[in-house]
Amino acid sequence: MxxxxxxxxxxxxxxxxxxxxxxxxxxxxxxxxxxxxxxxxxxxxxxxxxxxxxxxxxxxxxxxxxxxxxxxxxxxxxxxxxxxxxxxxxxxxxxxxxxxxxxxxxxxxxxxxxxxxxxxxASALDRQYDPVRFIASTRLGDPPTFDRIERFLENDPDLEFKLDPTSKWDDELIDRLADTGAVRVVDLKGQYEGTEVDQAPDPDLYERVINGLSESVIEDPALTEGTRPVLEGHEDRVSWDATIHGIADVEELPWEPDWLNIKPSRFGSVESLFETIEFCIEREIAMYGGGQFELDVGRGQIQAIASLFYADSANDVAPGGYNDPEVVEGLAQSPLDPPAEPAGFRW
Missing domain, CATH: 3.30.390.10 (Enolase-like, N-terminal domain)
Structure with missing residues (x-):
């Protein structure tokens, strides 16, 4: 079914x-x-x-x-x-x-x-909730520094990250990030327009990030005359997020993807979300969960979806404390355990 x-x-x-x-x-x-x-x-x-x-x-x-x-x-x-x-x-x-x-x-x-x-x-879909692996999504400030990463790793040496590179990232910062071995996803923000997080296509930045963080998934690059040659040979590392609202958007991508960031709120309907997840499963497209700074029940719902379909992936579904301005001690560590008595669509 x-x-x-x-x-x-x-x-x-x-x-x-x-x-x-x-x-x-x-x-x-x-x-x-x-x-x-x-x-x-x-x-x-x-x-x-x-x-x-x-x-x-x-x-x-x-x-x-x-x-x-x-x-x-x-x-x-x-x-x-x-x-x-x-x-x-x-x-x-x-x-x-x-x-x-x-x-x-x-x-x-x-x-x-x-x-x-x-x-x-989980019961309605005849599946089970599994422990959810999560990573921390964070920006590194302006000017960018390693400080926030360092504070997170002091609290949890095993924590992994999704980061948003900017043109102000220098080689020294990229080298320090690479030395952690903990950067799972780099979000180039190249598919956003008219938002505060836009990052203009920067071939030099793309080359330094792609080569310097060679094990990371590359999310949402802009494909331009300048950036496309830099991505040549790395297509299997590229993931998409901002433009994905359903199967039609996946089919219109410039090549068949190996990775997708699944943000339930982007899909609008339960039907579109579930159909796209099935589409990815059938085509062996690796999925990982994404969030939108949810403050309430939405956070648990993206964790629930991740738990059911891609629990062991690089999920950007960390508890809300990871989005706070200051890094504090005592944050929950990955993975998150499923609820003992699940009910409805909650976590």
Missing amino acids: ALYDAVSDLPVRIDEISLSRRERDTSSGFTRVTTVISLSGEGEIGKGEDVTYETADHDALLEAGAPDLEGEYTLDEFSARLADLELFPDGPSREDFRHYRRWAFESAALDLALRQADTDL
Whole structure:
């Protein structure tokens, strides 16, 4: 049975919808705001998290209130209802935010449907939750230094990393990072446009990172006349993230990928997420989980998906403390154990 078929016909009754705001400073120098979606019915509550990045979009939703979604559905019918709704009162600041908000409502409905059926996602899919290996995703400051990596490794010498190279990285820093043997993924941010994390295509940076961190997966390079020759021969190390919202996006990549970063919120719907995961399994495309600075239930949900499908990969699903501005002692270490008594779509 296809993954989505296992949950698409789950009945879900929604009697009430509530919204709540979350806010937290991050190590990337911005204040993260998200909205938790709570759907209530039959004595159960299902939750999801809207990870839209613009605070104004969250404020507009909270001011306008939740859309009219009360009623009885199957999960698939609820998904179809969302597809017909405008979930942004003033329109989104970026088009990809539509996927993020739809995912918040769909994940909440999945959580509620599973709870009303007195089951959990692993059981519904006839799979099991495995311990989740995670890595720490972090930026190195401006100007970039090794300090944050050093503090993390003092706390946990076995910790591994996903890092965002910038043109200010010098050879000395790259050499120190290489000496750790702990950099699993380097995110070149070449597929972003108009965001605060854009990194312009820089052939010199690409060459230094690709050669200096020769065991790392290379995520989201920009393919230009200058960078494409640098990537020649390293295609099997390249992964994609920002442009992937479903199978069609995978099929349109410049070559068949060996790696994909799976961020559930990018897919918008449970169906698109599950279909893409199956597509990757069938084609032996290695997957690893990604996050969007989730502050609440969304963090556990990306950990749950990773646990079910790519538990031992280089998952960017670390507990929230890893995104805090200061590195503190006592952070949970990889791997994360599954819940003793799983319920719904939670971790």
